[in-house]
Amino acid sequence: MQSLVTIEHVRQFTEDGFFLLRDVVPPNDLVLLREECDRFVAEREQEMDRLGVDNIDLDHRGRRYFVHAYDRSAVVRRFLLSGLMRDIAQTVLGDTVYLFNEQYVVKAAEQGMSLSWHQDSGYLESDHRPYLTCWITLDDVTEQNGTVYLLPYSRAGTREAVPHVRDEQSRDMVGYSGDDPGDPVIAPAGSIACFASTVLHRSGANTTDRFRRVYLAQYSAEPILNADRSPKHLAEPLTTR
Structure with a gap:
């Protein structure tokens, strides 16, 4: 079967650090991922109710949510290890690929928070090879509902991981304070x-009257480990093509 990732996509990934695959998630998978997203957000809010708080870690009630699902959803696990995701990850990273991390990222209607400029590698303290983030749109994404903006390597001035500082109010890690707005991803559900973990990116607030739901799947060419050699998140090998 021919790969969805073309030579042009690979060239753009090498030069800019990212590329976009439009409308490639099978419709049935899209429905199931949305249903699981809604279930996990409801559970997160119930946990806030139980604790009597309005935020847990990076989650803020009624504003934004970051929810892991791999250990709690057979639907999600199947998708993460599917032929579609294996094809993308292996074409970019090579035949040896591991599922590293995953999470839903949800911006609530009319008040979803923005997310500061950062590299995904900026959230890791240990040394590691750059990995691949697949930012999967569960809804149509626009500048109005808080899409992601990507900063090409050439305009960022680097393709390496840079130091980050934590914003004490939002708890975001921040790795860039320049004036370049980045390139918005405007795409259908x-x-x-697909972008490298060293690509600087941000997202705006959701100013629409509907949730903006995204699912992140991250893959690495080797296990990413803590200082004690234990896996940082996941180290699930994907089978060969």
Whole structure:
């Protein structure tokens, strides 16, 4: 079967650090991922109720949510290890690929928070090879509902991991304070923005009257480990093509 990732996509990934696959998630998978997202957000809010708080870690009630699902959803696990995701990850990273991390990222209607400029590598303290983030749109994404903005390597001035500082109010890690707005991802539901963990990116607030739901799947060419050699998150090998 021919790969969805073309030579042009690989060239753009090498030069800019990212590329976009439009409308590639099978419709049935899209429905199931949305249903699981809604279930996990409801559970997160119930946990806030139980604790009597309005935020847990990076989650803020009624504003934004970051929810892991791999250990709690057979639907999610199947998708993460599917032929579609294996094809993308292996074409970019090589035949040896591991599932590293995953999470839903949800911006609530009319008040979803923005997310500061950062590299995904900026959230890791240990040394590691850059990995691949697949930013999967569960809804149509626009500048109005808080899409992601990507900063090409050439305009960022680096393709390496840079120091980050934590914003004490939002708890975000921040790795860039320049004036470049980045390139917005404008795409229909079921699209996948693929970018390296050293690509600076941000997202705006959701100013629409509907949730903006995204699912992140991250893959690495080798297990990413803590200082004690234990896996940082996941180290699930994907089978060969």
